[in-house]
Amino acid sequence: xxxLVRMDQTGHTTVAEWTAEDPAAVEAAVAAFTLxxxxxxxxxxxxxxxRAEQVRELPLDAPLVILRRPxxxx
Amino acid sequence: MSSSAAAPPATASGTLPELAGVSWRRRVTDRSLRRTGxxxxxxxxxxxxxxxxxxxxxxxxxxxxxxxxxxxxxxxWAIPELYAxxxxxxxxxxxxxxxxxxxxxxxxxxxxVDHRVRELHxxxxxxxxxxxxxxWLVGEAGAVLVRQGGRRVHCxxxxxxxxxxxxxxxxxxxxxxxxxxETGFAxxxxxxxxxxxxxxxxxxxxxxxxxxxxxARIDPAS
Numbered sequence: 601x602x603x604l605v606r607m608d609q610t611g612h613t614t615v616a617e618w619t620a621e622d623p624a625a626v627e628a629a630v631a632a633f634t635l636x637x638x639x640x641x642x643x644x645x646x647x648x649x650x651r652a653e654q655v656r657e658l659p660l661d662a663p664l665v666i667l668r669r670p671x672x673x674x
Numbered sequence: 675m676s677s678s679a680a681a682p683p684a685t686a687s688g689t690l691p692e693l694a695g696v697s698w699r700r701r702v703t704d705r706s707l708r709r710t711g712x713x714x715x716x717x718x719x720x721x722x723x724x725x726x727x728x729x730x731x732x733x734x735x736x737x738x739x740x741x742x743x744x745x746x747x748x749x750x751w752a753i754p755e756l757y758a759x760x761x762x763x764x765x766x767x768x769x770x771x772x773x774x775x776x777x778x779x780x781x782x783x784x785x786x787v788d789h790r791v792r793e794l795h796x797x798x799x800x801x802x803x804x805x806x807x808x809x810w811l812v813g814e815a816g817a818v819l820v821r822q823g824g825r826r827v828h829c830x831x832x833x834x835x836x837x838x839x840x841x842x843x844x845x846x847x848x849x850x851x852x853x854x855x856e857t858g859f860a861x862x863x864x865x866x867x868x869x870x871x872x873x874x875x876x877x878x879x880x881x882x883x884x885x886x887x888x889x890a891r892i893d894p895a896s
């Protein structure tokens with residue numbers, strides 16, 4: 601089961617869950633993913649120390665996709 | 675629908691999108707960091723040397739002015755200390771430790787790191803991350819880069835501008851951005867201090883010193 605989570609004031613919220621074998625869940629996840637990106641979130645897939653990829657389309661095979669806010673110099 | 679099981683691979687980017695907001699800055703490189711370090715040292719010397727020189731001249735010309743010389747020397751000592759204190763400020767402890775979302779955020783952050791980093795974070799509130807530029811300590815509102823060899827540090831002020839987020843989520847934001855694009859991360863962040871590790875260490879809280887020592891011990895080749 602893959603998950604799309606958004607980091608927010610609750611800690612994080614699971615926005616969508618899917619498996620590649622479930623087209624309806626995939627469609628819902630992609631719709632949720634697009635909506636979050638439209639709201640200004642960036643999607644990241646982390647694959648261990650020093651490695652993460654910013655993605656603009658939902659990677660269906662990734663176990664965890666994290667939505668984050670933009671950062672800025674303080 | 676933009677993706678499906680039969681769709682092409684998801685598009686990925688190794689460039690931090692936040693770079694668009696600082697388009698006037700040149701991307702940080704290993705070489706530019708060395709140059710920045712040298713410039714900081716020169717700048718500090720240029721700020722302190724006149725005080726030291728004046729103190730020596732005054733004491734030499736008129737010994738009765740020794741107290742004035744002493745004051746000048748205190749000034750010369752205080753300037754780099756103030757810079758180092760500013761650097762230490764980027765990893766100062768979380769201000770919202772009792773945030774209701776913190777336990778959940780901590781769980782997500784814990785999933786992103788291995789058990790040694792998790793344990794260090796539990797004690798110091800800083801996440802240790804190895805990079806190509808050196809070893810990073812990522813906090814809630816900033817990061818410290820310990821350069822290879824462990825003698826010089828660069829302190830960066832950088833944060834996610836959302837005051838509602840729990841501390842560990844703020845750290846996770848910075849960690850993910852760093853992992854996505856290390857040099858881009860250093861470019862987006864504002865440099866608060868560059869100098870000797872020992873100078874920063876004296877200005878850190880006890881727990882942060884432990885993290886700094888751990889970062890300095892990391893062998894970048896391992």
